[in-house]
Amino acid sequence: MRNAEVVKILTKALRAEATQKPNEIIYAGRESFTYKEFVAMLNSKKLQKNHKKLVESFLQSARKMFNENSTYRLKMMQLAGVET
Amino acid sequence: MTVAVLVAPKFDSATEYSYDWSREAKALLEQKGYEVIDIGGRRVARDEVEEALKENPNAIYIHFNHGSEDAHWGSEAEKVMDLDNVDLLFQREVYCMNCLSAKELGIEAWKHKATAYWGYVEVFTFTTEALDEFQEFANSGLKFRLEGKSWNECLQLAKDLAKALAQKLVEAGKYIASVILQGDADVLRCYTEDMPPTSDCVFRRLCLKIFGPKIGWKFPSPRLETLIISQIRKMGKVNVN
Numbered sequence: 001m002r003n004a005e006v007v008k009i010l011t012k013a014l015r016a017e018a019t020q021k022p023n024e025i026i027y028a029g030r031e032s033f034t035y036k037e038f039v040a041m042l043n044s045k046k047l048q049k050n051h052k053k054l055v056e057s058f059l060q061s062a063r064k065m066f067n068e069n070s071t072y073r074l075k076m077m078q079l080a081g082v083e084t
Numbered sequence: 085m086t087v088a089v090l091v092a093p094k095f096d097s098a099t100e101y102s103y104d105w106s107r108e109a110k111a112l113l114e115q116k117g118y119e120v121i122d123i124g125g126r127r128v129a130r131d132e133v134e135e136a137l138k139e140n141p142n143a144i145y146i147h148f149n150h151g152s153e154d155a156h157w158g159s160e161a162e163k164v165m166d167l168d169n170v171d172l173l174f175q176r177e178v179y180c181m182n183c184l185s186a187k188e189l190g191i192e193a194w195k196h197k198a199t200a201y202w203g204y205v206e207v208f209t210f211t212t213e214a215l216d217e218f219q220e221f222a223n224s225g226l227k228f229r230l231e232g233k234s235w236n237e238c239l240q241l242a243k244d245l246a247k248a249l250a251q252k253l254v255e256a257g258k259y260i261a262s263v264i265l266q267g268d269a270d271v272l273r274c275y276t277e278d279m280p281p282t283s284d285c286v287f288r289r290l291c292l293k294i295f296g297p298k299i300g301w302k303f304p305s306p307r308l309e310t311l312i313i314s315q316i317r318k319m320g321k322v323n324v325n
Binding site for chain 1: 096097098101150183184206207208209210211212213250251254255257259260262263264266267270271
């Protein structure tokens with residue numbers, strides 16, 4: 001599966017997770033985001049440098065888990081509504 | 085009695101969590117017979133930390149709070165440890181639950197002969213959805229160390245634990261939290277005499293390869309590459325693009 005397709009699945013799946021959990025918060029250093037705010041950043045082209053780095057690190061870890069962890073991959077595809 | 089200087093300031097919502105987690109660290113140390121000098125639960129001044137470290141030259145130093153590449157913070161505005169007082173870490177074990185400090189301060193501490201420096205080279209991130217798991221991971225290195233493991237073993241065990249916790253979170257449907265926890269594990273470092281810092285910088289890696297870690301890290305700054313390229317450009321001898 002191509003990288004862009006993986007990111008598309010991840011973003012869709014994580015957006016679904018964020019919608020289900022409106023009260024959960026991510027703390028990243030001195031900043032905090034709701035899941036919804038954080039997932040919105042995954043698609044955004046206009047990010048501050050530190051947010052861009054945070055998003056890139058997150059997507060790198062998520063892609064790694066998607067490629068290496070079959071349970072995670074299956075769950076992401078299910079959440080994104082992709083046929084498995 | 086062995087002494088631990090535990091610095092765990094509290095002044096915003098993120099540090100309320102890190103302070104909470106530091107209570108477990110304190111209990112673990114006390115169970116193992118450490119006398120814990122507990123400085124925290126409020127804003128902490130640099131003087132307090134320096135005094136405690138000077139009075140206890142062999143104490144393990146533990147910091148739970150915000151960090152940056154070159155510092156440990158005691159409040160919104162005050163650094164309790166940075167490149168100007170890093171010599172206080174000489175021959176100490178240093179355990180950090182803070183962001184980024186292994187990137188620069190940790191390397192300086194290692195150069196100043198800290199026995200061990202445990203910390204993160206990027207931002208430590210956590211979510212409210214999996215606080216127990218993040219706490220377990222954050223305190224795991226100290227826990228393993230107090231069980232008598234070498235720092236090398238502690239690092240491997242902590243990374244193994246993170247993998248298991250991330251899997252547990254996946255199975256519980258906490259996907260965002262699982263990725264974040266795995267990401268924290270990926271940026272965890274421990275520098276000791278046997279495990280010197282490494283670098284992504286080509287020139288630094290070359291220096292380390294040629295001269296070894298003790299001399300290789302003495303060359304100035306991670307900006308070495310930029311410095312050399314700018315010098316070549318100034319000399320106008322080579323067109324570097």
